[in-house]
Amino acid sequence: MRLSDTVTRRRSRAGLGLALTAAVLSLGGCGLAGAQGRVQDGYLPQGATEGAERVRSLWIGSWIAALAVGVLVWGLTAWCVVAYKRKKDDPPLPPQLKYNIPLEILYTVVPIMMIGVLFYYTDRDERELTDTKQTPDVTIQVIGKQWSWDFNYLEGNAHESGTQAQLTGKPGVEETLPSLYVPVGKRIEFQLVANDVIHSFWVPAFLQKLDLIPGRVNTLQVVPTREGTFAGKCAELCGAYHSEMLFNLKVVSQAEYDKHINDLKAQGNEGLLPASVLREPIIEQDKDKLTTGSN
Known part of the structure; x- marks a missing residue:
């Protein structure tokens, strides 16, 4: 195969990939525009309390961080697939490396930092949401x-x-x-x-x-x-x-x-209702029904 044919084929594949990417982004844009309110709330119900906004912010922030990591991983994966695709004249196996210290440090330290940040904000918001020290009205x-x-x-x-x-299935x-x-x-x-x-x-x-x-x-x-x-x-x-x-x-x-x-x-x-355990009388009543055979 001539070099020009190889270049042409690669350009065709790249063009097809760009076209598919543009189509997906266009469809995604249409979906986002049609459901703008839902996207703004992170697809959560519209909050009705002061604490709901804190939950919504934590939820959306977590998703943004997760999507950023996902895009990075998908991008690196796609780049490796394209850049290091095997050619006919390549050896059966690529050069083997035992280790790469900088890379191993990177993919160990970065996830720990990410988890630490997520834990900090989750713990902060959970403490606020579960705080009952204030005197209620x-x-x-x-x-x-x-x-x-x-x-x-x-x-x-x-x-x-x-x-x-x-639940009768009827209105009202x-x-x-x-x-x-x-x-x-x-x-x-x-x-x-x-x-x-x-x-x-x-x-x-x-x-x-x-x-x-x-x-x-x-x-x-x-x-x-x-x-x-x-x-x-x-x-x-x-x-x-x-x-x-x-x-x-x-x-x-x-x-x-x-x-x-x-x-x-x-x-x-x-007056107030008692909050006592009422299960035992019910169980005894059911036992009597089973014994007598009554309904």
Whole structure:
């Protein structure tokens, strides 16, 4: 094969590669333009608390660092494939090297530095998000149970008891779910306890979640920044009807929050529910049913 033919073939392959690259970038640009809002949030739900912005920034920063490393590795890999492609007159094996001290130091030190930086920012943000030293404006005890939620409003001395959601597939199911009310702009402390098994308190718009563990009180503080109704659910597999352990979180004005507390008391929900383990009576009742054969 003549040298000119080899050069022509290489140029053709390079041109094809550039064309494919341009096409991919063009399609990517169209996708980014069509989903600009989602890209800006890192494809996370729009945050509804002060801490959500910290989570979003850490998430996007981690992805930028990961993509930068990926582009570097892919670029070096592609360069090696093109630059060191075997030719007909090359020996069967390339020159063998036992070691390369500078290179080995590079790919040992650089990953350690990267992991150290990621650990620093993750630890910094996690400490801020889990800090509960500040005095809350509102304290709510959240009780997880199979398969619903109870809410004790400690300052208001009122409660709401939820029942398992009935997912019929028809509109209006959200209206039957227990609703947790919190005032906007106030520091809310959730005291999380479980009556039976491990559950997890999760409001996706918070970009945070925390487990409820029997015999232990876990505490979470947030400051809601915008009003609205947000979906809440259990994020820990807790039994047969885990998927139906749902609730609404309503972020409202202070006046509407006070009205809700008064409405609960007017409905007879004054006072607080006990957060004791209720599993044993249920188990004994099921045993009696099995023994007698009753339904």
